[in-house]
Amino acid sequence: MRNVAIIGTGHTKFGVRTDVNLQELAWEAIKQALEEANLEPKDIQYFSVGNVGSWSAEELPAIVVGEYAGLCPKGTMRVEAACASGSAALREAYLAVKSGEVDIALAVGVEQMHQSPNPQVVELIGRAGNYFWEFENFGLTFPGYYALHATAYMAKYGAKQEDLGEIAIKNHYYGARNPYAQFQKEITMEEYLNSRMVAYPLKLLDSSPITDGAAAVILASEDVAKKITDSPVWIVSQGVASGSANLSRRTDYTHIEAAYLAAQQAYKKANIEFENAWKYFDVAEVHDCFTIAEIMAYEDLGFAKRGEGYLLAREKQTYIGGRIPVNVDGGLKAKGHPIGATGVSMAVSITRQLLYRAHKGTQVDVKNGMGVAHNVGGTGHYAYVTIFSTRRPST
Amino acid sequence: MTLKDSRNKLQESINQTIDYVDSLLKAEGLPIIKEQKTNNPLWVDVREIDLRYQLPVKKVERFFSALKEGKILATKCPKCGAIYFPPQDDCPNCRISGLEWVEMPTEGELITYTVINVKPPSFSHYGDYIVGIARMSNGVNVLAWVNAKEVKVGMKVKLRVTRREPEGYLTYEFIPA
Ligand SMILES: [Zn+2]
Numbered sequence: 001m002r003n004v005a006i007i008g009t010g011h012t013k014f015g016v017r018t019d020v021n022l023q024e025l026a027w028e029a030i031k032q033a034l035e036e037a038n039l040e041p042k043d044i045q046y047f048s049v050g051n052v053g054s055w056s057a058e059e060l061p062a063i064v065v066g067e068y069a070g071l072c073p074k075g076t077m078r079v080e081a082a083c084a085s086g087s088a089a090l091r092e093a094y095l096a097v098k099s100g101e102v103d104i105a106l107a108v109g110v111e112q113m114h115q116s117p118n119p120q121v122v123e124l125i126g127r128a129g130n131y132f133w134e135f136e137n138f139g140l141t142f143p144g145y146y147a148l149h150a151t152a153y154m155a156k157y158g159a160k161q162e163d164l165g166e167i168a169i170k171n172h173y174y175g176a177r178n179p180y181a182q183f184q185k186e187i188t189m190e191e192y193l194n195s196r197m198v199a200y201p202l203k204l205l206d207s208s209p210i211t212d213g214a215a216a217v218i219l220a221s222e223d224v225a226k227k228i229t230d231s232p233v234w235i236v237s238q239g240v241a242s243g244s245a246n247l248s249r250r251t252d253y254t255h256i257e258a259a260y261l262a263a264q265q266a267y268k269k270a271n272i273e274f275e276n277a278w279k280y281f282d283v284a285e286v287h288d289c290f291t292i293a294e295i296m297a298y299e300d301l302g303f304a305k306r307g308e309g310y311l312l313a314r315e316k317q318t319y320i321g322g323r324i325p326v327n328v329d330g331g332l333k334a335k336g337h338p339i340g341a342t343g344v345s346m347a348v349s350i351t352r353q354l355l356y357r358a359h360k361g362t363q364v365d366v367k368n369g370m371g372v373a374h375n376v377g378g379t380g381h382y383a384y385v386t387i388f389s390t391r392r393p394s395t
Numbered sequence: 396m397t398l399k400d401s402r403n404k405l406q407e408s409i410n411q412t413i414d415y416v417d418s419l420l421k422a423e424g425l426p427i428i429k430e431q432k433t434n435n436p437l438w439v440d441v442r443e444i445d446l447r448y449q450l451p452v453k454k455v456e457r458f459f460s461a462l463k464e465g466k467i468l469a470t471k472c473p474k475c476g477a478i479y480f481p482p483q484d485d486c487p488n489c490r491i492s493g494l495e496w497v498e499m500p501t502e503g504e505l506i507t508y509t510v511i512n513v514k515p516p517s518f519s520h521y522g523d524y525i526v527g528i529a530r531m532s533n534g535v536n537v538l539a540w541v542n543a544k545e546v547k548v549g550m551k552v553k554l555r556v557t558r559r560e561p562e563g564y565l566t567y568e569f570i571p572a
Contacts, residue, residue: 016432132481134538138539139518141513148507148508151548155548199509200509202509248480248536
């Protein structure tokens with residue numbers, strides 16, 4: 001198996017992007033990534049497309065994007081792992097290069113949720129679990145699935161509504177400094193506490209928005225990467241796991257087991273000690289589709305002990321300068337959450353952070369040259385944890 | 396709102412959109428509107444799709460017929476003893492099918508819940524509803540609506556068959572024990 005490096009990144013403005021269609025949106029990110037790597041579409045030997053769709057019209061997004069971006073006739077597929085589809089697309093391209101099948105691959109994540117009215121998106125996203133037993137009969141919504149976790153977590157550990165609010169405030173603080181973010185606006189605790197309830201105990205300001213956006217990365221094998229760039233960012237390891245479709249088939253609602261398992265795998269391959277994981281990383285991107293998800297991520301990644309994740313938020317330890325900076329690009333909460341693009345967006349953010357290319361006011365100190373991305377699909381139905389480094393991994 | 400009212404309301408809004416597209420087509424020859432917030436031109440689909448799936452239930456039909464008798468059934472693997480709820484007829488551990496049908500206990504304890512305030516359109520005719528997960532006395536979890544004024548984690552609940560109105564179909568719910 002070979003080392004794999006990121007040699008080009010692309011990221012569109014996130015938000016309401018009805019100024020373009022799905023393939024035009026994907027192309028914005030792909031074009032940027034090609035320019036960074038100084039490559040042409042024909043140099044890409046394989047590409048994967050993270051897209052969930054159903055709210056957008058194209059049923060075969062991979063070839064629609066491939067045709068528009070000049071990537072045909074190279075092999076491709078659309079990759080679906082719910083909100084972790086971007087990381088799944090990254091994995092697909094990563095394995096293609098790592099295995100030696102190809103030397104250069106591209107992963108693009110794209111989602112255009114504003115092709116449908118908001119109520120229809122609520123309807124479709126509520127079906128993302130077990131359709132019959134949880135949606136058809138009991139009308140769960142996406143905030144509802146995470147609210148079940150928030151209730152259990154708060155009851156067990158005594159976390160307060162304000163602790164969840166701290167996550168939203170932090171992520172909006174950094175979103176305000178990220179020109180790609182959907183919400184470039186800070187919020188106050190008062191605004192948070194006054195925002196309307198969507199699924200008790202989660203409020204509107206606990207929730208990531210409905211977003212259009214795309215992100216792309218180009219991956220290359222070690223030999224090729226060395227010829228193309230002086231500053232590759234290596235994918236050190238990736239862990240991947242899944243959780244039951246029916247939430248009722250799980251035993252615990254205070255953490256996301258799949259994310260914990262994925263972290264264990266990724267850490268083991270990278271020789272990272274779980275209990276001290278935060279010491280290894282300069283920056284983390286975690287899946288904050290709802291504020292409670294970021295708190296559980298702190299624990300599933302070993303940044304805090306079980307039941308103490310909310311204290312990291314309360315003590316503001318995840319701002320730049322704290323124990324570990326988390327979601328300093330605004331996270332899903334403020335940057336936006338274009339479902340299929342989010343995982344790739346995380347990889348782009350970390351790559352740019354490690355190369356000191358983050359936006360003003362969001363750059364972390366790079367001491368170890370390492371970052372971690374935690375991307376959850378559904379409510380812990382899928383989980384991907386990926387570790388990035390500026391230092392070449394030993395094979 | 397009754398079921399019929401909510402269906403009519405939905406149909407009315409669909410008709411309004413179709414009428415609007417028709418009038419646009421007549422006047423402009425193109426179904427292109429300007430999005431309110433962004434002023435971006437959007438082509439409004441002239442094709443539509445009405446999704447109503449037909450889900451096969453043959454292997455767990457017994458579950459539905461038992462609801463008529465007021466019973467909530469799970470399946471149990473005769474070999475490894477695993478209890479499946481929602482019921483399934485195959486045990487992947489033992490690779491055997493045709494599992495036994497057993498009655499779920501009625502006593503449980505609520506382990507978490509939420510109140511759905513922002514509802515999917517197909518649930519918009521209900522008031523805010525409580526969805527809970529309870530651990531039943533056999534150790535198996537069940538997710539269902541909690542028919543109660545007040546709820547809290549740890550409260551004792553009873554699982555029972557109910558008729559979901561206004562649709563009028565048989566399902567199950569929790570009530571305070
Ligand atoms: Zn068995």
